[in-house]
Amino acid sequence: xxxxxxxxxxxxxxxxxxxxxxxxxxxxxxxxxxxxxxxxxxxxxxxxxxxxxxxxxxxxxxxxxxxxxxxxxxxxxxxxxxxxxxxxxxxxxxxxxxxxxxxxxxxxxxxxxxxxxxxxxxxxxxxxxxxxxxxxxxxxxxxxxxxxxxxxxxxxxxxxxxxxxxxxxxxxxxxxxxxxxxxxxxxxxxxxxxxxxxxxxxxxxxxxxxxxxxxxxxxxxxxxxxxxxxxxxxxxxxxxxxxxxxxxxxxxxxxxxxxxxxxxxxxxxxxxxxxxxxxxxxxxxxxxxxxxxxxxxxxxxxxxxxxxxxxxxxxxxxxxxxxxxxxxxxxxxxxxxxxxxxxxxxxxxxxxxxxxxxxxxxxxxxxxxxxxxxxxxxxxxxxxxxxxxxxxxxxxxxxxxxxxxxxxxxxxxxxxx
DNA sequence: AATCCACAGGAAGCCCGGGAAC
DNA sequence: GTTCCCGGGCTTCCTGTGGATT
Numbered sequence: 001x002x003x004x005x006x007x008x009x010x011x012x013x014x015x016x017x018x019x020x021x022x023x024x025x026x027x028x029x030x031x032x033x034x035x036x037x038x039x040x041x042x043x044x045x046x047x048x049x050x051x052x053x054x055x056x057x058x059x060x061x062x063x064x065x066x067x068x069x070x071x072x073x074x075x076x077x078x079x080x081x082x083x084x085x086x087x088x089x090x091x092x093x094x095x096x097x098x099x100x101x102x103x104x105x106x107x108x109x110x111x112x113x114x115x116x117x118x119x120x121x122x123x124x125x126x127x128x129x130x131x132x133x134x135x136x137x138x139x140x141x142x143x144x145x146x147x148x149x150x151x152x153x154x155x156x157x158x159x160x161x162x163x164x165x166x167x168x169x170x171x172x173x174x175x176x177x178x179x180x181x182x183x184x185x186x187x188x189x190x191x192x193x194x195x196x197x198x199x200x201x202x203x204x205x206x207x208x209x210x211x212x213x214x215x216x217x218x219x220x221x222x223x224x225x226x227x228x229x230x231x232x233x234x235x236x237x238x239x240x241x242x243x244x245x246x247x248x249x250x251x252x253x254x255x256x257x258x259x260x261x262x263x264x265x266x267x268x269x270x271x272x273x274x275x276x277x278x279x280x281x282x283x284x285x286x287x288x289x290x291x292x293x294x295x296x297x298x299x300x301x302x303x304x305x306x307x308x309x310x311x312x313x314x315x316x317x318x319x320x321x322x323x324x325x326x327x328x329x330x331x332x333x334x335x336x337x338x339x340x341x342x343x344x345x346x347x348x349x350x351x352x353x354x355x356x357x358x359x360x361x362x363x364x365x366x367x368x369x370x371x372x373x374x375x376x377x378x379x380x381x382x383x384x385x386x387x388x389x390x391x392x393x394x395x396x397x398x399x400x401x402x403x404x405x406x407x408x409x410x411x412x413x414x415x416x417x
Numbered sequence: 418a419a420t421c422c423a424c425a426g427g428a429a430g431c432c433c434g435g436g437a438a439c
Numbered sequence: 440g441t442t443c444c445c446g447g448g449c450t451t452c453c454t455g456t457g458g459a460t461t
Contacts, residue, residue: 094436308448310448330423330424331423331424331425332423332424350448350449350450351449351450351451352424353425353426353449353450353451353452354448354449354450356424356425356426357426357448357449360426372424372425372456374456374457374458374459375422375423375424375457375458375459376421376422376457376458376459376460377420377421377422377423377458377459377460377461378422378423378458378459379421379422379423379424379456379457380422380423380424380425380455380456380457380458381422381423381424381425382424382425
């Protein structure tokens with residue numbers, strides 16, 4: 001930031017995805033629904049399991065966090081303890097580890113309130129080992145800890161769809177039926193899913209118990225996104241720095257992308273950062289455009305970075321050829337350069353067959369375009385064109401490929417005839 | 418009309434790591 | 440612990456393609 005320039009940001013963190021706002025515009029209905037369901041067991045009713053679903057960035061996690069905070073505020077007046085356990089199933093993604101995580105959290109809090117000796121006296125460990133126990137043993141100990149003191153355990157399973165994809169729905173079956181095995185405590189499961197068709201993958205018994213209550217989060221539309229952005233902009237930026245039209249543009253962009261509020265907020269934040277590096281005192285529509293490009297670019301670099309080494313090499317071969325010649329690039333040439341690269345870096349050389357598949361995969365990802373052409377006498381082949389800027393590829397490939405400072409020179413390859 | 422280039426892309430099977438079952 | 444099974448990455452082998460060339 002330049003000296004003497006007024007800072008654009010007041011509190012940048014309010015625009016970060018990790019921040020949960022006090023106020024969630026256009027989610028009142030969902031908040032009330034969720035709160036109503038969660039409060040019921042405190043009045044003695046059997047808790048329901050809840051499934052929340054909606055596209056990414058529609059405020060599912062934020063809503064849950066919000067309601068949970070409210071719930072914890074009223075805990076002192078509630079007839080039983082309220083324990084909220086959050087599990088992100090993308091990280092903790094096996095049956096065993098989920099059960100172990102849940103047990104550990106509960107054991108920890110029991111240890112804090114009653115002391116370690118108490119745990120020993122009733123033959124409970126202070127921690128479930130990361131591996132080693134039979135799964136049903138962990139399950140039994142979870143039930144026992146829960147019943148040590150009357151409590152309402154709210155188990156939040158974020159990204160459950162990922163869990164089911166990876167480990168099946170058995171764990172959900174057990175979790176949703178825990179209430180019938182508990183004497184004094186109650187359990188409420190909240191599943192959060194990005195996948196709207198998620199329920200269809202489930203066993204019918206699980207489906208009916210997890211989907212007892214469903215809350216749907218529709219995508220935000222343009223004007224709703226504007227409301228959200230305006231509120232956050234107010235909190236994050238200095239007064240009057242956001243030029244008119246900026247909010248609208250950010251909202252419109254995100255509305256096109258399935259009403260993803262996270263995307264919209266990112267866009268606004270990056271636009272702010274853009275104006276900051278410009279040394280500007282205002283955030284303009286131009287900054288939003290730049291921010292958009294930047295985010296798109298970062299996305300492709302990210303995709304390339306996560307490619308397997310061999311694919312990177314193939315892609316890099318295309319880049320080298322594209323820089324070398326304006327002519328159409330043909331798969332055979334790509335393979336030639338690829339071989340050279342492999343030899344140079346002492347990597348195994350894959351067969352042309354496999355490299356052909358890798359080229360197709362890159363095509364699917366949109367990084368390159370490959371189309372089949374018949375060149376008569378000169379055979380049938382694939383013409384390959386690069387869809388991203390060579391610089392982006394270099395940035396992504398060279399970093400972790402450990403090209404060991406040995407920058408690949410174009411001159412290292414013989415000119416093609 | 419026949420030929421032939423330079424591959425595309427299907428089928429089958431190998432190899433290996435990881436998880437489940439015994 | 441061992442065995443079994445599965446899936447993904449990869450190779451080998453193969454057949455197919457269609458227009459420029461002969």
